[in-house]
Amino acid sequence: MHTAPPPRSDGASTPVPASSAPADGPGHPIVDIRGLSLIYPTADQPVTALSDVSLSIAKGDFVSLIGPSGCGKTTLLRVIADLERPTSGRIAVEGLSPEQARLKRLYGYVFQAPALYPWRNVERNVMLPLEIMGLPAAERRTRARAQLERVGLAGFERKFPWQLSGGMQQRVSIARALALQPDLLLLDEPFGALDEITRDHLNLHLTQLWRATGKTCVFVTHSIAEAVFLSTRIVVMSPRPGRILDVIDCDLPRERTLDIRETPEFAAIAHRVREGLKEGHSYDD
Amino acid sequence: MTGHHTADPYRTTLRTAADWGLVALVLIVLAALTLPLGAKDGVALGWFGGSLAPLFLIGVALAVIGGRTAPSRPLGAWVELAAVALAWLLPLHLLDEEIDLSAGWGLWLFLTAATLLLWRVLGTLSGVPGWTRSVLVPGLFGLGLLAGWEVLVRGFQVPAILLPAPSRIAAALAANAPVLWDDFGQTVLTAVVRGYLMGCGAGFAVALLADRVPFLARGLLPLGNLASAIPVVGIAPIMVMWFGFDWPSKAAVIVVMTFFPMLINTLAGLDSSERIQLDLMRSYGAGHARTLVKLRLPNALPFLFNGLKINSTLALIGAIVAEFFGTPVVGMGFRISTEVARMNLDIVWATIAVAALTGSGFYGGLALLERLTTAWHPSMRER
Ligand SMILES: Nc1ncnc2c1ncn2[C@@H]1O[C@H](COP(=O)(O)OP(=O)(O)O)[C@@H](O)[C@H]1O
């Protein structure tokens, strides 16, 4: 029923040949978006969530999408994940249509809430995508254990989600996304609901994980400090209609500790992001 | 008796307890002692008029004192429970002595005090987690009701035609065991089990189909309201005409009664998954069947059990009522309708007892299964 993706007429998901894509960054573009728009047909009045968005994300990048709420950050991430279909424009994920990429399980998605299944313990939650992939039981277990260890939750395999704190639950959901061993990790405000201390801690964890694994991350946030601390590039967005205002390179050293937030370089980039966000606001007010 | 015990802040002794509830109970008992216990051969009988009542009184008093001085409240509650049991044995003993209790106001007042003591004991025990709270307290409550029923019916000599005592129903149950067993086999083991499995199974299967074919759900749900408004007495005779006197007509009535509750509950359960959980499955490239098995059915379990539990009651009622409209000469509904006509009310009550026990056993088994399979659900997790 869902083996081969049916060809689509709107051209929205036509794969973009890698050669024709202009290389914005140093690596090979893993996500390539050209002139993408998305309009939600709501009951009263259609909402333009994304308007003419173009963005190219290179392999190994850590890209943050930042902007006030309602500017289409989640929508853009969901389009990349094929959870939402664009109205027009082209998008390619690893040279494939988003649907093909989804069916090949090329990305891991971390949602705003942990979305753990309460009837499964921590280990079985992490094994869920591996069961769907059809991996043998022994391999599922080894992989789940390895990812839980990576997010610092070794020893919690038999716990149930409700027995963990919010931060631990979100780490389980990151381990679950990592278990698929994707090259691309999509994270939608994963630490938005957590307190600042836990959040700092998890940010440090995430940047170390990114450096150790070399994965490409697309990270949605509305915290400037979080974006600057984690990213190699920051995409500044603005609402009504959702669009990209600026893409800011964040050339801090790849190896980062929380102390980096006290440096003048950090402050300079944060200032640029703040200025970019202000620009967007002058449009509506 | 003192020593390390004095350090225990929960320890109570008769001397230190300002337990006014207990004082009130003692006052009630003292008042009861001034009133008669009953009558023998038309002559009023006092508490100290030659019966064994004083012995019971001493036993009860000792047990209450023992309960109050026990090292812990739950332990004390168990000892006080013995006092309650002893108090309720007194009227049974007096009945054996052929004493007329209908004018024994002292005894009834005494039993009121014993019941209030039971109230207090159950209050304490329901604070003890685990089996005590979930099984023993309801069990003791039921036992208390049975004891009250027995003593009141026999004490006031209620005619058995109106309401027999539980002991009499139990005797009828034992005496008619083979007949009742055959009825049970016909009604429960044959008609109810088959009808229930078919009705619930069909409701579940059609719900899975309606979940894929939206117009089916839209068309069937209003029919569900219609079907639930049809009285059993209306469809039972029709089903007997369609399917004959034996179990298939009863099973058909049960199918009609249980199909829609199962369908509606299953559909509601399948709809109960959150969008984010569904998106997660989609991000794994999981298709309809995978999403159903790994996510939507587990999420639906509390709803499925709700349907199964409602239907367990409906199925039993349906089978028994349907048997009023034609049946082979066996079955619980047949037994009730014929024995009522012959004024054999002991057998009727025995059949009712079998039905009640079957119904609670059925429901209880499902509830237990639900606890085992949905321990993760917030409603089961509390406590
Ligand atoms: N499923 C939907 N249906 C209709 N409108 C939507 C839907 N999802 C999002 N929107 C609208 O699209 C806009 C962008 O939403 P979203 O991508 O969630 O923004 P962000 O994540 O940046 O807060 C908002 O105006 C929001 O109300």
Ligand SMILES: [Mg+2]
């Ligand atoms: Mg969002």
